[in-house]
Amino acid sequence: MTPREPGRTGTAVPAVPRQATGAEEHGDLGPGPVDVLLTVNGTLRRVTVEPRVSLLDALRERMGVTSPKKGCNQGACGACTVHVDGRRVLSCLTLAVSCQGREVTTVEGLADGDDLHPMQRAFAEEDAFQCGYCTPGQLMSAVALMEEGHTGDDAEIAEWMSGNLCRCAAYPNIRQAVRNVRDGAAAEGER
Amino acid sequence: MRPFAYTRAADVDTAIAEVARDSGSEYLAGGTTEVDMIRIGVARPRRVVDINDLPIAAIEDLPGGGLRLGGLARMSDVAAHPAVRERYPAVAESLEKGASAQLRNMATMGGNLMQRVRCSYFRDGDRACNKREPGSGCAAIHGVNRTHAVLGTSEHCIATHPSDVAVALTALDAVVRLRGPDGERTVAFDDFFLLPGDTPDREHPVGHGELITGIDLPDLPMARTSHYLKVRDRESYEFALTSCAAALRMDGDAVAEARIGLGGVATRPWRARRAEDILIGAPATAEAFARAAEAEMADAVPRSMNGFKIELAQRTMVRALTTVASRTGGGAA
Numbered sequence: 001m002t003p004r005e006p007g008r009t010g011t012a013v014p015a016v017p018r019q020a021t022g023a024e025e026h027g028d029l030g031p032g033p034v035d036v037l038l039t040v041n042g043t044l045r046r047v048t049v050e051p052r053v054s055l056l057d058a059l060r061e062r063m064g065v066t067s068p069k070k071g072c073n074q075g076a077c078g079a080c081t082v083h084v085d086g087r088r089v090l091s092c093l094t095l096a097v098s099c100q101g102r103e104v105t106t107v108e109g110l111a112d113g114d115d116l117h118p119m120q121r122a123f124a125e126e127d128a129f130q131c132g133y134c135t136p137g138q139l140m141s142a143v144a145l146m147e148e149g150h151t152g153d154d155a156e157i158a159e160w161m162s163g164n165l166c167r168c169a170a171y172p173n174i175r176q177a178v179r180n181v182r183d184g185a186a187a188e189g190e191r
Numbered sequence: 192m193r194p195f196a197y198t199r200a201a202d203v204d205t206a207i208a209e210v211a212r213d214s215g216s217e218y219l220a221g222g223t224t225e226v227d228m229i230r231i232g233v234a235r236p237r238r239v240v241d242i243n244d245l246p247i248a249a250i251e252d253l254p255g256g257g258l259r260l261g262g263l264a265r266m267s268d269v270a271a272h273p274a275v276r277e278r279y280p281a282v283a284e285s286l287e288k289g290a291s292a293q294l295r296n297m298a299t300m301g302g303n304l305m306q307r308v309r310c311s312y313f314r315d316g317d318r319a320c321n322k323r324e325p326g327s328g329c330a331a332i333h334g335v336n337r338t339h340a341v342l343g344t345s346e347h348c349i350a351t352h353p354s355d356v357a358v359a360l361t362a363l364d365a366v367v368r369l370r371g372p373d374g375e376r377t378v379a380f381d382d383f384f385l386l387p388g389d390t391p392d393r394e395h396p397v398g399h400g401e402l403i404t405g406i407d408l409p410d411l412p413m414a415r416t417s418h419y420l421k422v423r424d425r426e427s428y429e430f431a432l433t434s435c436a437a438a439l440r441m442d443g444d445a446v447a448e449a450r451i452g453l454g455g456v457a458t459r460p461w462r463a464r465r466a467e468d469i470l471i472g473a474p475a476t477a478e479a480f481a482r483a484a485e486a487e488m489a490d491a492v493p494r495s496m497n498g499f500k501i502e503l504a505q506r507t508m509v510r511a512l513t514t515v516a517s518r519t520g521g522g523a524a
């Protein structure tokens with residue numbers, strides 16, 4: 001699934017080598033707007049932002065990728081969780097300019113066309129949300145959690161999901177969704 | 192958020208030269224402190240120098256049996272490393288009890304040592320804070336100080352040092368490796384964190400442009416059964432109210448050597464040397480641990496809201512030491 005193109009600065013561009021972003025002669029970028037090339041959900045994108053702009057704001061405000069949410073903007077809630085080069089990180093404390101050449105994945109990149117990611121399906125089946133505000137961050141964390149292998153029991157799931165707060169307290173259902181995917185994956189492996 | 196320029200350094204010498212030549216430049220590692228500090232206006236760099244490409248992220252054996260943790264090694268990678276888990280479990284445990292999985296994927300070992308205090312007056316630009324604005328006073332001393340320190344404080348600052356892993360590293364006698372424009376040097380962990388005294392704005396003996404390239408752990412067999420215990424208001428994703436890193440070397444039923452670090456209670460990662468000395472030759476019993484813990488906290492200075500930490504820290508020490516004693520195969524537990 002390709003993210004919506006807002007037609008502003010975040011447009012698809014052809015592949016160019018890393019660091020070909022101007023001003024590199026003396027190494028400094030900014031403080032004015034600079035071009036950043038990064039891959040978002042499989043598509044190479046160019047976005048023009050000042051170095052102070054977070055990855056979260058670049059995605060939401062400039063690139064039309066609005067699944068990451070701004071809960072606290074200070075690293076405390078996890079609503080802005082995305083994957084950068086395959087690892088879950090907080091986009092509110094990541095500078096967009098530092099993602100030059102990196103691969104960013106958000107919830108928009110989880111599904112395969114209309115075919116939802118197993119974790120998305122499990123969240124829907126288990127009602128793992130109420131208002132839904134924390135859900136994109138929960139999903140990105142839960143998908144990473146599977147790969148990290150910290151799904152042994154409920155206590156382990158809770159500990160390794162603790163960076164994602166849910167003010168609606170959907171925690172039991174979130175854990176159930178993670179368990180379902182874990183057990184589904186295990187069953188798959190046995191076949 | 193104030194604007195700033197950005198540059199990405201490709202090698203260590205360039206990074207150091209770039210920061211050293213410009214008083215307005217600061218390093219950017221994981222950004223989990225730095226971006227936060229810039230956003231709230233406490234840090235005001237003209238430029239940040241991104242060090243994430245530097246080749247100082249490895250975790251390597253040292254000749255003689257120690258282990259080097261690269262300055263850029265991520266908290267998550269250090270915690271997961273088999274050598275760390277096997278030889279220095281307190282380090283792995285303290286890392287996994289810190290922050291969240293996402294933050295640990297970003298945050299580096301060097302950045303962790305340099306993180307700023309979580310005192311809410313430090314973060315609030317409108318309030319008196321000697322650390323943020325020298326000479327302006329300390330709003331916490333007569334303010335909301337439940338999470339503040341009881342050891343190592345001064346009349347100028349009572350902020351708690353927030354790091355977990357620094358507590359384990361303190362107990363295990365780690366050494367900080369620095370490289371600056373004038374070359375390399377090492378600083379013992381004990382000397383790396385300054386007491387606030389009357390200059391709480393000075394937290395480390397680190398010169399502008401000096402880079403933490405690594406943290407060396409010595410060969411320490413007793414660290415193999417070390418342990419980190421963290422007590423907090425909620426079970427996860429919270430800073431310590433009290434914490435304790437502990438290791439014991441037994442000689443029969445008696446303690447031959449003890450290493451104890453305390454977190455959450457002091458203005459720096461606290462090495463509990465007084466308790467360590469008392470334990471030498473003592474039996475590994477809860478009573479002996481309690482006596483040592485009491486002695487360690489004897490000089491604690493409580494403020495209006497944090498007196499509970501004195502008792503809690505003692506209990507934390509006793510529990511951590513009891514766990515270590517059971518891991519070591521000796522003693523009461």
Ligand SMILES: Cc1cc2nc3c(=O)[nH]c(=O)nc-3n(C[C@H](O)[C@H](O)[C@H](O)COP(=O)(O)OP(=O)(O)OC[C@H]3O[C@@H](n4cnc5c(N)ncnc54)[C@H](O)[C@@H]3O)c2cc1C
Pocket residue numbers: 074075076217218219220221222223224225226227262263288289290291294297298299300301302303304305306353354355356401402403404428429430431
């Ligand atoms: C919500 C939240 C919860 C947290 N909870 C915990 C917790 O429970 N326990 C805990 O221990 N920590 C906790 N932290 C703090 C976190 O561990 C630190 O922010 C992190 O370790 C800093 O590392 P960094 O790589 O992100 O540093 P940065 O933010 O990039 O840098 C921090 C500072 O260090 C300097 N610096 C960075 N690298 C170097 C280097 N190699 N040499 C010299 N200077 C350098 C920078 O210039 C900057 O001043 C928490 C943080 C947040 C936001």
Ligand code: SF4
Pocket residue numbers: 308310311312313319320321322323328329330331332347348349350391
């Ligand atoms: S305790 Fe330290 S950091 Fe907090 S207000 Fe006082 S001087 Fe500032």
Ligand code: FES
Pocket residue numbers: 069070071072073074075076077078079080081090091092093
């Ligand atoms: S918005 Fe990033 S952690 Fe809350």
Ligand code: FES
Pocket residue numbers: 128129130131132133134135165166167168169170
């Ligand atoms: S569903 Fe509402 S915050 Fe989690």
